[in-house]
Amino acid sequence: MTLPERSIKDALPNLPLDRDGEPVFGAPWEARVFAMTVKAHEAGLFTWKEWTQALGAELSGNGNDATKTPGYYDHWLAAFETLLTAKGVAAGGQLAALRDAWDKAAHATPHGQPIELDKGRI
Amino acid sequence: MSDHDHDHSDLSDTELRVRALETLLTEKGYIDPPALDVLIETYETKIGPKNGAMVVAKTWADADYRERLLADATAAIAEFGFTGRQGEHMVAVENTDETHNMVVCTLCSCYPWTVLGLPPVWYKSAPYRSRAVRDPRGVLEEFGVRLPRAKHIRVWDSTAEVRYLVIPQRPLGTDGWSEDDLAALVTRDSMIGTGLAIDPLVKEPAA
Structure with missing residues (x-):
């Protein structure tokens, strides 16, 4: 390919x-x-x-x-x-903020379900 | 010991950073997630299957390793440095003359990616997930695998905690082969149980 x-x-x-x-x-x-x-x-x-x-x-x-x-x-x-x-x-700090939002989203998501970023953003 | 819980998910720092990049690039309109998925799918066989094939080849070639693998697959696979990031427990199930093993995840798409790479699209599909348990012989025939009627087919349902690796039967005529040469006979599907190892005499999956 x-x-x-x-x-x-x-x-x-x-x-x-x-x-x-x-x-x-x-x-x-x-x-x-x-x-x-x-x-x-x-x-x-x-x-x-x-x-x-x-x-x-x-x-x-x-x-x-x-x-x-x-x-x-x-x-x-x-x-x-x-x-x-x-x-x-x-922008400065933007990637770090997104990373933390994903971390929060993961913790709010039961295993096996798709992790969605909205759960990590307030 | 698995520290894995059902009520939340954990992503490694690396995975979080990759997701952060994807979100940033998507929200700014530089990448289109469906197009990204298409590109990634072209790589799906380029990831782990080689890892799993090395494990299978060593199982065939090294009786001591086989014993360790069947006793504690998580530890035996970790000898290669392949470890899950979420503490998934690995179980190796060995095909024999009497029994063929096949793996599915009826609930979602749990998959031993450290040894097998990204799951193929069909593995995640509803038809495979629902039919593999009900009609494994029919599913196998669709994959071009015809087993003797007398052979028992055992279907293993993966969970978040337990992932299965099928050890296909070693093809005949491979005595004395090196582990590298043996590994080349081990296909991804043969380690899910929807295929067999390649028969070097016919260059096609062994019967």
Whole structure:
């Protein structure tokens, strides 16, 4: 399958790929953040060059979590947050506020039901 | 010990951050959730099934590991570093000459994603969930799996606390194969029980 992230793969030699040259993931969230990055790029929020620089900065060791070894997609997630904030897409504190709202929503939702953000917002 | 409760859900810090990003990008109109889902579905076989296949291959190749897995699948699977974020308890059910195992979640779509990745669309569908228990043989035939009438089919209903991994029967003619080569025979469906491992002699699921 030819996916639009062909250019991502060219730009990112460290991207985990399978034998068919397709991206592989260790957990569903990794696929989700990868897909969001592809879509955000399609929407024109950043160029692949900017993305490569943002991810490269994360991968080159500014790991701020000393308690565990972050995986490739942990760096990816941090780079995505940093880049969107730098671009002004996310205002300061906005992502943290949304994260907390999702946390409240999860706690208000019985297991097995879809978690909806409204439950975390007042 | 599971600390999992029915009255609320827990998301890891990572999952919360991913949801925060998705909400932000959606509300600003940069991404469209249905289009995002379509893209993600193309990856669904790219996630966990390889993890589960490694577990199955080791079960086939290593008698000690098999014993550990059947005694405590959660711990045996954790040996590979695959652990659920919500403390789900894993149970391995082994296919034999007499019994074929198949997994469903009639209530919702509980799924052992640490070993199997994202659930396929059909797993979450109402027809599969309702028919798997009532007519497992018919469902299997729709998947192209015909079992001898004498073979017993046991259906396991997943819950929030217990997730099942089917250990398919090892294909004949694979004595001495490496775990890597064996893992390549283990399909996702064979670990849900809606398929069989690939028969290397015919390159199709073994009968």
